[in-house]
Amino acid sequence: MPDLSADYLDLDSLFSAEELKLRDQVREFVRARITPNIRRWYEDAYFPREIAQEMGALGLLGMHLTGYGCAGRSAVEYGLACMELEAGDSGIRTFSSVQGSLAMTAIHRFGSEEQKQRWLPGMAAGDLIGCFGLTEPEAGSDPAEMRTTAERDGDGWVLNGAKRWIGLATIANVAVIWAKTDEGLRGFLVPTGTAGFTAMPIEPKLGMRASIQAEISLTDIRLGDEAVLPDAHGLRAPFTCLNEARYGIMWGAMGAARDAYEAALNYALERHQFGEPIGAFQLTQQKLVDMVLEIQKGTLVALHTGRLKDAGVLRHEQISFGKLNNVREAIEVCREARMIFGGNGITLDYSPLRHACNLEAVRTYEGTDEIHTLIMGKAITGLPAFA
Template identity: 60%
Template sequence: MSGSRDATPDPADLAGIDDLLSVQEREVRASVRALCEKKIDPYVADWFEKGEIRDIRALAKDLGALGLFGMHLSGYGCAGMSAVDYGLACLELEASDSGIRSLVSVQGSLAMFAIWRFGTEEHKQQWLPRMASGDAIGCFGLTEPDAGSDPAAMTTRARRDGSDWIIDGRKMWITNGSIADVAVVWAHTGDGIRGFVVPTDTLGFSAPLIKHKMSLRASVTSELVLDGVRVPAGAMFPEVRGLRGPLSCLNEARYGIVWGSLGAARSSLETARRYSLAREQFGKPIAAFQLTQQKLADMTLELIKGQLLALHLGRRKDGGTLRPDQVSLGKLNNVRESLEICRTARTILGASGISLEYPVIRHMNNLESVLTYEGTVEMHTLVVGQAITGLSAFR
């Protein structure tokens, strides 16, 4: 016991959370971190500033080669790893950039998960192995210009024409859209909301790139335009109807965000800590001033609490006991607190905090999007409120 008391504290793991991880989990984390350090970190500030990733297809293949696409799915070339493994990977990816984690999250937890969970065997065989390797990219078409938090209000329609379906509509804020080979598209039919697997080279399908973003700039964000897109009857998911399908996919993605947002927070906190030790004012490092230490201590506390919550939810997911309202708890808390950590870290860096020479302002801007997508603060607040009271306040 005396040895543990005398040990030098590790600023990166003050609470000793690593003790709760298995050897395999730490190895997964290390392998993702190594890839990020080699393939992403040296270039990501430039990608963000220019608003594009120079060779995103090559990066996708690197991510696929490590097994990151659909890593928590089994079969069809997927790695079949645990929810905690996936969460740790999301954290490391977002420590590099939220846009990179979004690429992996949309590919694996939305497009691939939808096909894996609801698709036919033909869908799975056609798409999942290529998507797992990064040879094919997918996107997920649910959100519309006038239907975000209320997806039931979508105006995209699919109608029968002989044995085919014809889809008309628009989707908005679609990650990966302009580079995707396949889109999972949700549309109203005469039989409720149904999902379709749509190759993006289908006549009438286009995906204009959304520009002028100040957040998630190292990410492809697009509009999907479906103008008389004709697909065969077999393109439809055969069983799932209503919002149960797309919302279950969103729950998968939200789980990754619970972890991923902490990566941005960890990166910003560590940057602020190092900066405060090197930056001197009034004859000593600013880390020696009480107000700076208070900021560092408060940020560390919130990061630790978020990590413990994420790990707890991951263990529940692996145990098959995780509920959607618990995912909302995690998304609501961890993104909100991670954004506050980034904002506070920015103040420690002073004027340097707005420079892309440091990752803090990039993480801060990115988290403004993460705060909104996969369910806004307001929506997750109401989910938690309903779980507490048993009363719905959505309408």
């Protein structure tokens, strides 16, 4: 029997028993709850809100954070969870990232004790949903050009502006909104029931269909000082959260690639043409070999990055290295896997093209290829090439 694991470098030996136990728990959750349903969810453009509590019960929301009901897991354990969730679908991993890496991290790192107590336990349990409002219709890769403002009004604030491509915004209970003030860039916690807050889903979409992305409108939203994240000043604060999400992405992309490879290998062994399984053909075997090489290398990149993160020595350009490489290669793996299916590969009966379409969005958000290339270019040369 062929080896379907793709673990030809015996990477499992590099993980602890506890890390593998967590991975297997998440893998089983995906097999039981995501894999049987994802075709319908994707086709219907439906995000299953009910899985939030299920993921919370498994400790998957804000799992890298400590206290306030969070699991306090390591960076590597968080990465393994992202890999397994994205093997199910990028939209499911994106939910975990938006909730934990973005919204919860913003509150945990920059919020007051009162804010943490109010929001984090419910978010860790999946009872409350958060979103992260940074990107705008005219300010994507350059957040310094954002137009959303927060102006002082007596002892409070008034927010006006718009945000776009905000995950979970239509079902969120609280929005972390970044806005320009006379004090520089600040973060605000906006309960989504506040007068002047509206969110509309962006649709139709060709990818991330089992996920929610929305446009937010902020019209004369009045907030007290208790809404301000007290320790969030300047772009460093949202970029800290973005780096948490980018880190998870480098693991997640390899999960999508692995699932596409496994589907293609199974198909290659079952599908017969010219009297042979197509897996016996040289060109098919070349495709499978190329997939395994990139999955193994990408997983090594993610694991080493995770160990650096757990050791507290990870640099931001190393995160860009992993996000840029792993998502780019995962897309190629999924496209190559689709080719093995021939015409059948464009249906939702098989996962590779769904993964590839999702990964086009993953490749764009949390920093495009171009942005991460320039981050690395500056690290290499010492010369900033940003416009």
